[in-house]
Amino acid sequence: MSNSSVLVIGAGVTGITVAQRLVENNIKVYLIEKESYIGGQALSYGCKGVNSCNDCSVCLLQRKIKDTEGYFSHVLFKANSEIEEVIRKEKNFEITLRKTIPFIDPDKCQGCGLCEKLCPSSAISISHPQSIPQVYSLSKEQCLNFQNKECYICLNSCPFGAISFNHKVEKETLSNISAIVLATGFEPWDPKLKVEYGYGVNKNVITATELEKQIYIKGFVFRPSDKERAKKIAIIQCVGSRDRSTDSPNCSRVCCAYGMKMARFLKERDSEVEVSIFYIDIQPFGKEFTKFFTKSKDDYNIKYIKSIPSQISEDQKGKLKIKYEDSQRETIKEEYFDLAVLSITMNPDKKFEKLSENLDIWVKDSGFCENPNSMQTIKTNQREIFAAGACQGPKDIAECIANAENAALEVILFLRTLNNKVAKNEEQKEKREKLLCLKERK
Amino acid sequence: MPQRKKIGIFLCSCGDTISKAVNFKKIIDYFKSFKEVKLIEENSFLCKPETLFNFKKKIKDNNLSGLIVVACSPQLKGTFFKKAVEEAGLNFNLLSLVNLREQCAMVYKEKESSTKSAIDSIASALRRIKLQLPIASKTVKIEQNTLVIGGGIAGLQTAINLSKLGHLVVLLERESFLGGNININSVSLIKYDHNNINLKEVVNKKIEEVNNNSQIQIFTQAELIKLEGSVGNFKATIEIKDKDRKKEIKNLNVGSVVLATGCQKFFPSEKYGINLSSQIISQTQLQGLINSGNDSFKGISSICFVSGIICDDQRLKGDELLKQVLFLTTNYKIQIYIICKNVYVAEDGLEEIYQQAREKGIIFLKYDQKKPEIKLRTSTNKIEVSLYDPLLGKDFYDEGKELVISCDLLVLEEEIIPAPGTKKLSEILQISCDEEGFYQQKNISLQPVFTNRKGIFVVGACRGLKNVIQTLDDSGMVSLEIHNLLKEKLVKYNLDRAIVDDDKCTLCLTCLRTCPHKAIQLDQDEELNQVKIKINDLACEGCGICVSQCPASALNLSKYEDDQIIAEIAVQMT
């Protein structure tokens, strides 16, 4: 038990939950993450409540991240790292990591913000306002150094020596890895594939993630074309799901919940805003679903239109024309909106395909991780490799947490069978007592 | 209250971030004249190892009895500084953290404002720290076993997981057999999904595993009738019926409780306005017919399913429905109509099954606002369902243009409601339920498996969750949570919980009723022969709600005492 370790790939909500549990059980954990910060995709989401909670579970991630303060010093966190090579040995893996160190090294950055203040071309900003660790990143496009004007102000003033303009790539080999947990998560589907909606061309067609950004940074919803407040908003479900024309036939599971909560949120913030949801079939979710659905129709006056738009076009003033079939009256309707929000589905993370090849993991047609036995979703075709969270398919945050915990349990049991150790030695008992004191129980 | 005389104030400039925005010199000049301030100094980065070493040394050398660290947000470095201070020999409650970075230096545009705010914050912290006392710790012995109530798939999986982690489990089942709904409802002849998992086989395997496990003690025909105590030391009273219907009472001491009581299907005749008959049946009854064999469908050439009338939530019904119809179409020559509002496809593989069902000739008709009407036409002995199909019917609002489906057998969906006894059990255990009667009130902090009481967990369908795969994930989570709680026989904790002053307490029981975690109980004090308020330290979460509700101010929370808050709250901007 003392020599072997577990590699957790991905530090989103799933990865950090697994890491926390393993650390609590005295298991050595390497947590690797391709970005500089933990939190993954859900870090960009904002709370969907105004005065009352709409159960979006984004705060669960916030709490998990806050909890990391108590145990993160025991996790071997490798930011900006990816897997380069996997060698399978007799009883364990030997894994080589490739770390691309950003210009501001997050391992050394303490988040003091001095560089941001001193930078003459505003090339430095905080990586993510909600991230932990709070580290800064340098944008090549705005940095004077990369425009043939020498400037070393940040480099010279950083008290931690965290800045370097050399593109450093480090390799590190981890050995004695007894188990691997895949927690690579998802990335949003590319809405440009739904050509009819004109994403990327029509400025006022945005994705749900971009709407989130608007809300937590600006605090209100606006049309990107002219920064005016959006008064009539359309939320379009099933973009990239249940759609054979884009070769994505499966239901995305979490978008109905997401779209409905987002609609509620928009109405609660501003009751004068008109919100319409275009859908195929509403998929139920959470607790007290019938009540939630009825309330959103009756009390909030959200319009539910059982039709998927065939086209969205934008005029010069930025007004969107959405064409759809009004199935109630069998007519083609054209309605004008200020803003269209696309509820896009989830794709597996783009690095997952290569990773699955490296590790010899089966994947489904959709690209997500396959589980050979549907009763044990956290297992893969390889005995030592486990998968949790959205890398297996679309999942919401609460589901990912429960899934991650289950994966952690299986890893713990797996390691026990490997080591057959029943007797606990004194060293582990001591470590456990220390951990109990560190973890703040509130 | 003893006044602290030796307080140290350590200012962290965080490189330049804080010191550029706040006038440190003014702050130091202001405070160094205070008689209780033994030392006040500026540091560049307090969190750096070298600085930290000196910091700890200064605490020891100056024999400081109180400490104010003026730096970044306690949310970022709170635990870090507390640990450092403890290592220097000072109790963690003698440390006060002032958030000068995020709530002062970064948010005020003018240096004058930020300095004023800084001086006020530090002065407030100074007034408060003089009233803060060291908080001791205590060790308590706990029971390391778990009571699992419910022998269905959720309970079985939790018991198995816990036993694998080395714990002892007592499993209670109300019926005389294990397996729960999956065994009763027997979705057995239909393969679970495209991966062909037979749920009944899965459950039977788990029953076998549990029966052969020496760490799991099973009581069938057993129910929980009373639960006292709190996390780590619950006292459970169980009533067991033996073969002669005689009742036996058993008392158990357990460390935690898991509720896995499941759900039930209920046919709401009142809501439909229809009674079940030989031609109008429920989904469960249909399953029974399927299980009985080939002759069940003699003379039936068409079956119509209607769903979505009484409930929008199609989980646990929608996917069973798809599998039932696929089975029927494959094995019988029956025309099947499905009249529904929304098709449930949100599980793995269901979209494919939906596609297959349509390819095999099953007709799906979706209605929207107007609910379908059901009539029995006695002349033909067929059931007629009339609905407005928006895709076919023109002039939607015209009468007489409805579509009428005629069938031999009508199958109506049931409601999924909590299992019988859920309400009673929630009262025995003092845990809150949601509006549909399932456990766990609607609060995001309770997701996924917690209840308002520490040490009591909920798994599976009884929490309103209607998905077998998620139930298994929940079981894993609960096992790890319990493992964390009950790992050690002796649990050490800080005495920063609510404390009652018996002299002031009038036994009005307001605290007992308002504590959301039910951590406050009435206790018989043997020595004084009187009843007293007892706060269970392990169950108390330190929220302070009871403290603010107590009319006699008899309760206090060590880290957030009234006089401390009042000392800090005064504003004195110079």
Added chain:
Amino acid sequence: MNLKNKNEFIPQIVVLCCENSAYRAADMAATLGLSYPEIIKIIPFPCIGRVDERHILHALENGADGVMVMGCLEGSCKFLDGDVRTKKKIVYLKKTLVEIGIGDARVEFLHIAPNMGAKFLELVTEMNKKIKELGPLF
């Protein structure tokens, strides 16, 4: 509060913050680069349910011109009903404040989530404006 004329009045606002929501929102406002209009004083609580009317009254008696009590959104309180309880207390307290002549606009209960940095600033700015119009308390 010493002042020469009303234009120099700087409102003193005390914000009682729940550590799980409002306090973190205040921190986030800083990382987003926002600035407060005037000085505010933030007092953390483990749960906003810990807030007693006496704390608010004491703040008003000792320098505060306005008090904001900020807790979690309804249905997301970590301790389940702390926010609802304190909200009720504030409603009652406001009636008392009207009776004694202070009026009900100086004390407010507000819901906020931990990642609403922009909203925190919005609420503080609104309160600041309101109190400025009302003038100093004493």
